[in-house]
Amino acid sequence: MRLPKFDYFEPKDINEAVSILQNEPAARILAGGTDLLVNMKHRVECPPVVVNIKRLADLNYIRQDNGDIRIGALTPLKEIYMTAPVKDNLPGLAQAASAVGSYHHQVMGTLGGNICQQNRCKFFNQSQWWRRSRPTCFKAGGEICHVVNKKEICYSTYCGDLAPALLTLNAAIRVAGNGGEREISLKELFTGNGIAPLNLDGAEILTEIVIPRVSTKGFLIYMKFANRASIDFPIVGTAFWASTDQNKYRVAFTAVDRKPLRALNIEACLQDKELNDENITEACDLAAKEAKPVKTSVYSASYKRKMMGLLLRSAAEKTQSRLSRK
Amino acid sequence: MKRAIELNINGDTHELLVAPNHTLLEVLREKLGLMGTKRGCDLGACGACTVLIDGEAYLSCLMLAVDAMGKEIITIEGLAAGGDLHPLQNAFIAQGALQCGFCTPGMILTAEAILNEDEDPTEDEIKKKMAGNLCRCTGYKKIVEAIMAVNEAG
Numbered sequence: 145m146r147l148p149k150f151d152y153f154e155p156k157d158i159n160e161a162v163s164i165l166q167n168e169p170a171a172r173i174l175a176g177g178t179d180l181l182v183n184m185k186h187r188v189e190c191p192p193v194v195v196n197i198k199r200l201a202d203l204n205y206i207r208q209d210n211g212d213i214r215i216g217a218l219t220p221l222k223e224i225y226m227t228a229p230v231k232d233n234l235p236g237l238a239q240a241a242s243a244v245g246s247y248h249h250q251v252m253g254t255l256g257g258n259i260c261q262q263n264r265c266k267f268f269n270q271s272q273w274w275r276r277s278r279p280t281c282f283k284a285g286g287e288i289c290h291v292v293n294k295k296e297i298c299y300s301t302y303c304g305d306l307a308p309a310l311l312t313l314n315a316a317i318r319v320a321g322n323g324g325e326r327e328i329s330l331k332e333l334f335t336g337n338g339i340a341p342l343n344l345d346g347a348e349i350l351t352e353i354v355i356p357r358v359s360t361k362g363f364l365i366y367m368k369f370a371n372r373a374s375i376d377f378p379i380v381g382t383a384f385w386a387s388t389d390q391n392k393y394r395v396a397f398t399a400v401d402r403k404p405l406r407a408l409n410i411e412a413c414l415q416d417k418e419l420n421d422e423n424i425t426e427a428c429d430l431a432a433k434e435a436k437p438v439k440t441s442v443y444s445a446s447y448k449r450k451m452m453g454l455l456l457r458s459a460a461e462k463t464q465s466r467l468s469r470k
Numbered sequence: 471m472k473r474a475i476e477l478n479i480n481g482d483t484h485e486l487l488v489a490p491n492h493t494l495l496e497v498l499r500e501k502l503g504l505m506g507t508k509r510g511c512d513l514g515a516c517g518a519c520t521v522l523i524d525g526e527a528y529l530s531c532l533m534l535a536v537d538a539m540g541k542e543i544i545t546i547e548g549l550a551a552g553g554d555l556h557p558l559q560n561a562f563i564a565q566g567a568l569q570c571g572f573c574t575p576g577m578i579l580t581a582e583a584i585l586n587e588d589e590d591p592t593e594d595e596i597k598k599k600m601a602g603n604l605c606r607c608t609g610y611k612k613i614v615e616a617i618m619a620v621n622e623a624g
Contacts, residue, residue: 145512152473152490152536174534181493181532182513194490196537246602247580248517248529374601375515 145185145271151193158320158349161197165347166322168193173349175218176253178245179261187272188284189262203256203351206230211357217256217350221306222247224255234355236364240309240383243368246375256350259307259317259333263300263341263402264377265291265440283339291438298338300402301440303377307334307404308396309366312385313359321348334403341403362387363466367459369451371442379443380451384459386467391416395427395456400435400448407434410456419464427460428453475539479504480548488535495519495530498545506546506575510604517603520576521545527583546575549582557620558582565616569607577603581617593618 153171155161165171171193174180183189197203203218206227213229224230225238244250244258267281267290280286283298291299307330315330328343330353335343344350364385370376381398393414395407410427417423432449439445472487479502488497495512498504498521507530510518514532521530522544549556558578561567568574577600584591584599591599596617597610605613 146496147491147493149489149491151471152534154536174537177532177534177537178514178529181534185513196534198537242598245514246517247584247599248520248527248602249514251526251583252528252532374598 147181147184148187148190150184150191153193153195154199155195155197156199156201158200158203158351161195161200161349162321162347164193164195165349168195169346171195171346173197173260175257176220176249178249178253179257183262183269186270186275188268188270188275197349211360213355213360215255215353215355217352218254219256221250221253221255221258225250233360234313234364236366236383236385237306237309237313237355240305240366243366243378243381244305245377249375255306255353258304259310259330259353260342260344260350261302261304263298263338264303265298265300265338266442267291267440268300289338291440298402299438299440300338300341301399301437302334302341302401302403303381303399304404305366305368305378305381305398308381308383308398309364310353310355311396311404311406312364312383312394313355314394315359316354316356317350318352318354319344319348320351321345325351327354331406336401336403338402359385362392363463365459365462365466367455367462369455379441380448380455382452382455382459384456384463386419386463388467391418397435397452399441400437400452405435407431407456409434419460419467424457424460424464428457431456473536475536477535477538477543478541479543480545486535490534490536492535493531494521494528494533494535494538494543497535498530504545504547508572508575510572510576515602515604516573517576517580518573520579520603522579522583525583525586527580544579546579549578556582557623558585558617561616561620562613565612565619567608567612567616573603573605573607577605577613581620585617585621591621596621 172191174196203216205216221241224241268283282289366383368378368381378399383396385394395410398404413427431453437445437448477484498507508518510516512531514529519530
């Protein structure tokens with residue numbers, strides 16, 4: 145499968161990259177390539193310009209700064225689960241990084257790229273030949289969303305593994321653009337719009353992920369159900385964070401909506417309570433109502449809703465057992 | 471527009487004229503005739519196109535050839551130094567870890583990257599990291615045994 149033709153730029157610094165993106169509004173950023181190049185081979189994305197940012201200096205690092213953990217956007221996923229600051233302090237984030245795709249994807253893929261990956265759908269992530277049997281879907285440039293059979297709306301699903309884990313850590317991101325750098329919460333990055341899932345303007349580049357010190361003091365677990373555990377995107381994924389001493393909890397889901405979701409009702413239900421069987425059951429009963437999944441994969445919406453509760457129970461019980469050992 | 475690039479492959483420098491949309495896999499197979507690197511799914515899901523780039527396992531079907539400039543690329547043709555088979559190649563033969571052989575270059579190069587990175591991986595670690603390389607013949611058991619045998623021999 146050949147890639148479509150494009151003009152190629154390899155900026156040497158962030159200012160040059162931003163300037164190219166400003167002049168080429170339809171350009172796409174290439175980092176690890178494991179998402180963009182597949183979509184280009186499928187012809188669901190055919191950018192006229194590709195800007196390879198892999199050679200930008202100083203965006204591949206993991207460091208601790210006053211207790212915060214700062215990770216450069218170009219840090220390979222493999223480094224995240226093999227390098228001490230994350231491996232030792234945030235094993236749950238390391239677990240999420242090691243759950244992405246296969247080993248090769250973890251070597252090639254970057255944290256920034258994983259967060260900024262395209263939304264997915266069984267009608268979108270297919271070859272040109274497969275898609276030819278029905279009208280082009282709205283996300284790929286047509287008019288209709290085949291998932292809900294409605295015009296001019298897109299129900300594609302966000303399927304990143306790292307975003308839910310980072311959401312429960314209250315992570316922030318730094319973004320470089322024309323007006324310099326800005327810092328926003330990770331939650332603000334996601335629009336919930338399947339066509340344009342990221343709240344970035346065309347000339348902005350994600351440069352850094354910041355995990356606040358207070359979040360590193362808790363216990364995080366990420367659990368994922370995938371068709372093939374060895375390589376696939378999640379059918380449902382959940383991240384569960386618990387503070388080690390104050391009975392505070394944060395819960396997020398992925399692959400159940402157009403963006404990764406914080407499960408606020410579950411969090412409110414658990415807040416300030418000890419994790420016990422009764423509380424966990426009460427929280428799990430709420431799981432199915434936290435999102436309205438649609439059938440963007442081979443699994444039905446009702447299956448996904450049930451799986452949300454099952455994964456949450458499993459994550460909460462593991463956390464309960466872990467906290468009782470401390 | 472095509473670009474003039476230099477690629478360091480198996481210790482040799484190749485001067486090439488490639489378009490930016492050419493993948494490393496296409497250049498290896500079609501411009502250099504290095505057919506040991508296999509085109510399987512061509513979408514990064516089967517591992518058959520694995521090559522070593524600076525010692526790490528990369529999917530050459532998802533890497534632009536222009537992006538591989540300045541890096542040390544090893545394909546299966548470059549693994550046997552001086553004509554002697556690499557220990558992993560010998561182990562695959564000894565253990566019967568291949569049948570049709572299509573996945574074997576990718577398997578061996580991924581295994582080499584794993585053993586480079588970790589001096590003594592467990593069987594479970596090997597299985598987890600090899601999971602992105604698909605084989606439709608052997609059922610994986612003998613492949614894992616071959617890698618473990620090399621690991622144990624040091």
